[in-house]
Amino acid sequence: MDFIIILLLILVIFIAYGMTIRKKIYKEVDRLEAWKIDIMNRPVTDEMAMVKSLNMVGQTEELFEKWRNKWDEIVTTDLPDVEEILFDIEDYADKYRMRKAKLLAKDLHDHLQKIEDSIQTILSELQELVGSEEQNRVGIEELKQLYRDVKRSLLAHSNSFGKAEATMEKILDHTMVRFKDFDETMSNGNVLAAKGIVLSIKEKLENMQQLIEDLPTLLKECQFTIPNQLSELLQGINEMKDQGFVLSHLQIEKEISLIHDQLATYLNQIEEAEINSAKSGLVELQAKIESFYDQLENEVLSKNFVNQEVHPIHGSLDYLYDEIKETKSETEQVQLSYQLSDQDIEIQKNIETQINQLLKRFTNVKSSVEEQDVAYSIIKNELEDIKHQIEAIKDSHQEFSGVLQTLRKDELYVKAQLNEMRKMLLESKRLVQKSNLPGLPESYLVDITECNQQVIKIAEKLEEKPLHIPVLTVMLNRALEDVKNLSITTEEMLEQAYLVEQVIQYGNRYRGRSLHMSEKLTEAELAFRHFEYSRALEEAATALEKVEPGALKKIHYLIETK
Known part of the structure; x- marks a missing residue:
């Protein structure tokens, strides 16, 4: 009896589960059916009718036939197949073949999505074709006006372009040919190809506008501005040499020669109406010329530094040398009374060696200043380093002098503490005797x-x-x-x-x-x-x-x- 009840319960559960799943499948069938109906009602035919207003030849005709054939295939083949598959899904559901019904529903969903994608492709291509046709007609008229404006500007300022004018005329002539190509392409129904021609013409005319704007300035820089700057730079270099400046280490004359070669190259590019490379190159040349002036200014500033610092540094060196000499004598006297450690003796010798070497360096630097055979910037660097070394030797010398002074202080301290110990011992003896x-x-x-x-x-x-x-x-x-x-x-x-x-x-x-x-x-x-x-x-x-x-x-x- 219990077995029968359990069996009946399982059967009831199975039937309930089957009905639930079948209900879901029916709901999915209704959704797919609605999707199919929606696709059938799409106004694709009405949209394609818009293309008939265009020149139905060439590319336009080919695209229209492709879209029409694809839509006919969808309506006459794909959608009827969808209807049959929907019946099959319902049939499987009725027979409780749920797994087969689900797989078939999924395949049908994917199939409808492909149909949807095909329709979207047709509509987007159609819109692009119709839109491009209108854009082409509007755009070409604007470009014709732009062409006339560029032509007038070129004629009005022809003297400003030099040899580049001929190249620019050729560009305009080629642009005029492209206008004819556009008319021919449109008359052949190749709307999308004509769109490419419009973009090409626009790019050329915009480049021409940029040429008209930039080319006179670039020519001026190449032919006058930069050459004049280089001449002034050379003149300044010669004047500085006459004043005793040593500038050979900068090699500016060599760099100027290279700049002249680069200017010739940029000028050829400009005359061929190829200004992009020349434009960036001229900016770099200007920066390089500025750097030359910075280097020359540095030499002037270095000379001022040398003239201001050479005598004070000489005085500091002499004073430090005398102090170190006195400390050496003091050390010799101290050694009669105190034993110095090997390390302290080595420090004193090192200080003496360093000051002697520094004096030799300064003598060489001073000689270079007098003979004017070394660049002031190099001399400035040497003097700055010598100043740094003077301070370092001063610190070492002060530290060593402190060691000598400490020896005497330590001796006095020992004597004072010795007396104190004697007093402490006497006090201890006194207390013992008194007790x-x-x-x-x-x-x-x-x-x-x-x-x-x-x-x-x-x-x-x-x-x-x-x-x-x-x-x-x-x-x-x-x-x-x-x-x-x-x-x-x-x-x-x-x-x-x-x-x-x-x-x-x-x-x-x-x-x-x-x-x-x-x-x-x-x-x-x-x-x-x-x-x-x-x-x-x-x-x-x-x-x-x-x-x-x-x-x-x-x-x-x-x-x-x-």
């Missing part, structure tokens, strides 16, 4: 002896000639640290010794009450007499805190308030 200690620990005696020896060695090192400041500095730093530590140790030792005495005195009140206390205090006294102040304090303080917690804090307070 009336029973004696001093062995380690303390070793430390104070070591500190005394270090101070003596530093004093002896200071008497050596020449002094080795880096070594002295290392010795000083180590000794200074040891002496400061000794001072701290001295204060701590004296504080411990005094505190031990106070703790033992305070703890004596408990000797009779506690045997342990008595023994610990005795041990502390024994350590004190053996100069072990730290251990004595530890023994006494630990024992006292056991019998009276907080006693050590109380003793500290009593000491501070005395």
Whole structure:
């Protein structure tokens, strides 16, 4: 029973699904049917009737026949086939052959789209033909007027075109022939070909207008403007040479000769009415001439710089040379008292070498200025570099001078610190003597002896000639640290010794009450007499805190308030 129910449910679902799909296919058939009807009702025939108003020969006749045949094929063959396919789709749907129906519907859609595309091609080509015919007639009349205007301009300004006038006349004559070609092409019904002729004539006449506008100016530049500029440039170069300028490195005369050759080439092109290359070439020549003037101006500015700077630079060099010479003498004196590092000695030698080389360079530059055998721009570059080198040597020299001054400062600093250490040692000894200690620990005696020896060695090192400041500095730093530590140790030792005495005195009140206390205090006294102040304090303080917690804090307070 359950099996039958499930089977019936599946059957119902299948039938419902089939009906849904069949409904969709019927809907698609209706859409394709409407599309077919729309295509049948297109006014293609009416549109093609417009072509009959044209001259039905040649290209026009061929296009019309092609469009008519294509439309007849669509109406008599393609669309009836569409009707049959629509019936087949419905038949497949009725028989629940859905997959076949869908494939056939898709193929029919593609077929109708191809028909649609063919119709659009016919209509667009038709519109282009009809539109071109009208555009051609309007356009050719405008071009005839433009031709007459160009012809008048050419005749009115014929003297401005030189030999190019003959070439321009030939262009106009050829253009007139193209007008005849247009009439013949139109009479043969070749509307689209005639459109190409219209565009060709328009391009030629526009080029002629541009020629009429540009050619006189280009001729003037080629024949007069640029040659005059070159003559003025050569004259300026000769005048500058007479004034002592060296200009051979610029090679402007050679460039001017090349420009004359280029002008001849551009002139031939202009006379042949080929102005595009000449037009851009003349712009480049003008830019090149401007660059020549910039180079000459640079030489003038360079001369002014040289005249203004050569003497100040000479003075700076002499002053720096004298300073370096004095520093050399000072270095020799310093070396009698101090040892200089190999690096410092090398720096001093390098500074001396650099100033000597720079003096030689400047001498050569000054000689070139006097003899006027080198371009001022080159001399200017040399002087600028020399100025830069002077500043660099100045910096190195100042740094080295600072090293020499630092040596004396370091010596004075060592002496001052030596005196300070002596005072610190004397103060430590004074405090020890004043404390009336029973004696001093062995380690303390070793430390104070070591500190005394270090101070003596530093004093002896200071008497050596020449002094080795880096070594002295290392010795000083180590000794200074040891002496400061000794001072701290001295204060701590004296504080411990005094505190031990106070703790033992305070703890004596408990000797009779506690045997342990008595023994610990005795041990502390024994350590004190053996100069072990730290251990004595530890023994006494630990024992006292056991019998009276907080006693050590109380003793500290009593000491501070005395």
